[in-house]
Amino acid sequence: MKLFFVLGCVNAFLSVALGAFGAHGLRQRVSPELLITWEKGVDYQMYHALALLLVALCIKTWPEVRRVRTAGLLFFVGIVLFSGSLYVLVLTQVTVLGLITPVGGISFLCGWCLLALCASQFDSRW
Known part of the structure; x- marks a missing residue:
């Protein structure tokens, strides 16, 4: 549980920082x-x-369900591949990196499907 909470906080922080960098540091440098x-x-x-x-x-709610952790890993992999490839693409303008982005998107989709499956199996605890 702690790992995913920390990963969530770190990625939220990075998202805000990278958003500010884009708004202030990149505006005059990229199209x-x-x-x-x-x-x-x-x-x-x-x-x-x-x-x-x-x-x-x-x-915390479903500690016995390993698939919840797998969904979290898919979300993290999706962040690295989807967002990370977009950041590198913008900074380097190497367009071939755009081929990695859909893999990250598929990771996001699989994570959401898996999380929904977990919820459907344990809906009585909500």
């Missing part, structure tokens, strides 16, 4: 299209930082 790409990475990082906090809560 408006690349700035939108940066912001998309920041948005999805924050959404899934909050998802990691939700996973921590679910682990």
Whole structure:
């Protein structure tokens, strides 16, 4: 539980910091299209930082369900691959990195499906 709570807090912090960097440090250095790409990475990082906090809560609620931890790992991998690839793409403008982004998106989708499956099996505890 503590791992996912800490990962959620760290990623929320990084999302705010990277958002500020994009707004103040990148605005004059990259095109408006690349700035939108940066912001998309920041948005999805924050959404899934909050998802990691939700996973921590679910682990406390359903400690016997290992799939909740797997969902958390999928969210974290998604942050690294999806948001991380967008950040590197903007900073380097190496467009081939865009091939990694959908893998991160699929990781997010799998994490949400797995978390929903866990909830559907233990809905009486809510």
